[in-house]
Amino acid sequence: xxxxxxxxxxxxxxxxxxxxxxxxxxxxxxxxxxxxxxxxxxxxxxxxxxxxxxxxxxxxxxxxxxxxxxxxxxxxxxxxxxxxxxxxxxxxxxxxxxxxxxxxxxxxxxxxxxxxxxxxxxxxxxxxxxxxxxxxxxxxxxxxxxxxxxxxxxxxxxxxxxxxxxxxxxxxxxxxxxxxxxxxxxxxxxxxxxxxxxxxxxxxxxxxxxxxxxxxxxxxxxxxxxxxxxxxxxxxxxxxxxxxxxxxxxxxxxxxxxxxxxxxxxxxxxxxxxxxxxxxxxxxxxxxx
Numbered sequence: 001x002x003x004x005x006x007x008x009x010x011x012x013x014x015x016x017x018x019x020x021x022x023x024x025x026x027x028x029x030x031x032x033x034x035x036x037x038x039x040x041x042x043x044x045x046x047x048x049x050x051x052x053x054x055x056x057x058x059x060x061x062x063x064x065x066x067x068x069x070x071x072x073x074x075x076x077x078x079x080x081x082x083x084x085x086x087x088x089x090x091x092x093x094x095x096x097x098x099x100x101x102x103x104x105x106x107x108x109x110x111x112x113x114x115x116x117x118x119x120x121x122x123x124x125x126x127x128x129x130x131x132x133x134x135x136x137x138x139x140x141x142x143x144x145x146x147x148x149x150x151x152x153x154x155x156x157x158x159x160x161x162x163x164x165x166x167x168x169x170x171x172x173x174x175x176x177x178x179x180x181x182x183x184x185x186x187x188x189x190x191x192x193x194x195x196x197x198x199x200x201x202x203x204x205x206x207x208x209x210x211x212x213x214x215x216x217x218x219x220x221x222x223x224x225x226x227x228x229x230x231x232x233x234x235x236x237x238x239x240x241x242x243x244x245x246x247x248x249x250x251x252x253x254x255x256x257x258x259x260x261x262x263x264x265x266x267x268x269x270x271x272x273x274x275x276x277x278x279x280x281x282x283x284x285x286x287x288x289x
Contacts, residue, residue, distance in 0.1 A: 002226055004226070004244060004247055004248070004249055005249045005250075006240050006243070006244050006249070006250050006251075006252075006267060007250075007251045007252075008234065008237065008240070008251070008252045008253070008254065008260065008263050008264075008267075009251070009252070009253045009254075010254060010255070010257065010260045011253065011255055012255050013057055013060075013232035013233065013253040013255075014056055014057050014060065016232075016253045017057075017060035017061075017063070017064060017232075020064045020251075021064070022063050022064060023064070023065070023066045023067065024064050024065075024066070024228060024230075025064055025065050025066060025069055025228045025229065025230045025251075026066055026068075026069045026070075026139065026222065026223045026227035026228050026229065027069060027070050027071075027072070027218065027219060027222045027223050027227065027228075027229045027230070028061050028064075028065055028069070028070075028071040028072070028229075028230045028231075028232065029071075029072040029074075029215050029218050029219070029229065029230075029231060029239055030072075030073065030074065030230075030231045030232050030233045030234075030239070031073075031074035031075070031210060031233060031235075032054065032057075032073075032075070032232075032233045033045065033233070034075060034076055034078060035047040035050040035078045035085065035087055047078055047080055047085040047087045048087070050087040050091065051087060051090050051091050051094055054091060055091075055094055055095070055098065057232065058071075058095055058098060058100070059098060061230075061232065062098060062099055062100065062134065064230070065134060067134050067135055068134075068135060068137065068138045068139050069133075069134070069138065069139070069222075070131060070132070070133055070138055070139070070140075070218075070222045071100070071131070071132040071133070072106075072129055072130070072131055072132075072218050072222075073128075073129070073130045073132065074108070074127060074128070074129050074130075074210075074214070075088055075091075075127070075128055075130065076088070076124065076127045076128060079121070082120060088128065092130065095132060099134070100132040100133070100134070101132060101133045101134065101135070101136065102130065102131070102132055103131050103132065103133045103136075103138075104130075104131035104193065105128060105129070105130055105131065105193070106128075106129040106130075106131065106193045106194070106195060107126050107127075107128065107129070107193065107194045107195065108126060108127045108128075108129055108195050108197060108214060109125060109126050109194055109195065109196045109197070110124075110125050110126060110127070110197070110198070110199045111125075111196045111197065111198055112198040112199055113125035113199070129195070129214075129218070138222075139222060139223070140221060140222060141220070141221060141222070141223075141224065142190055142221070144220040144221060145190075145191055145217055145220055145221050146188040146189060146190055146191070147188065147189055147190075147191050148187065148188060148189075149186060149187060149188065149189050195214070195217060197211050197213045197214055197217075198211060198213075199211055210235075210238040210239060212238055212241070212242050215231075215238060215239040215242045215243070216242045216246065219239075219242060219243055219246055219248060220246065223248055225246070225247040225248065226247065226248065226249060227248050227249065228248070228249045228250065228251070229243040229248050229249070229250040229251075230250070230251050230252075230253075231250070231251075231252045231253070232253045233253070233254070234252030234253055234254040234259075234263065235254060235259050236254075236259050236262040236263055236266055237252050237254075237259075237262070237263035237266050237267055238266075239252065240252045240263075240267065241266055241267055244267065
């Protein structure tokens with residue numbers, strides 16, 4: 001069987017991108033440091049400076065992403081002086097000028113978010129996962145993330161009205177319609193763009209780790225086996241761990257040596273491991289029996 005490759009680079013992704021040829025990756029998925037966040041580890045980037053900091057990096061991502069690939073950006077606005085800062089909105093607008101298409105927005109609902117409040121707001125329980133593409137036609141495997149019909153099939157589909165048996169046009173003028181009877185014999189349904197995922201992680205030594213289910217969902221949706229996945233802010237390597245388990249090739253880039261060392265411990269192939277370390281790269285290759 002074809003080998004699965006996983007490589008890690010230590011350094012600023014803006015510099016490491018120079019090692020990659022154009023049109024290499026099928027999916028880029030990442031969560032960069034949010035504005036002014038994790039200042040003790042990443043130094044923090046001021047909200048007013050965030051767009052200027054990110055754009056050179058997104059320009060390189062535009063270069064290395066395949067024309068039919070997808071970029072998923074997990075990001076969240078920061079509250080500054082009692083109001084939401086607009087740096088995420090500003091970034092979206094500037095990325096569109098750069099050549100990106102803002103094709104979709106997924107919401108990651110942190111379903112086990114701790115309770116809490118502030119004098120003028122409640123605790124955040126969600127984050128954005130913005131989808132960007134280069135072209136309107138991109139690879140997408142929707143069947144890979146279908147979910148069971150659930151109780152809805154048992155209750156709703158057993159009592160169909162007359163309008164359920166035809167294409168019932170939306171009353172709000174959206175142009176969309178539905179024919180509920182089309183789902184009578186189906187066992188699986190397509191999910192919504194709201195992902196209800198817990199925030200638990202097995203890596204307590206890292207300040208902000210993806211739950212594995214988050215990159216797993218997007219990797220299944222936008223790639224197939226042996227495709228290439230990139231996380232330019234790899235942290236402790238969660239995205240690459242998941243990619244490896246799903247038989248995707250992947251590359252992670254991380255600028256903090258302590259996270260880079262965590263990555264070495266976290267990536268544990270289930271079969272054979274070839275370990276080769278150079279000055280800037282640790283390269284793992286999984287070989288099948």
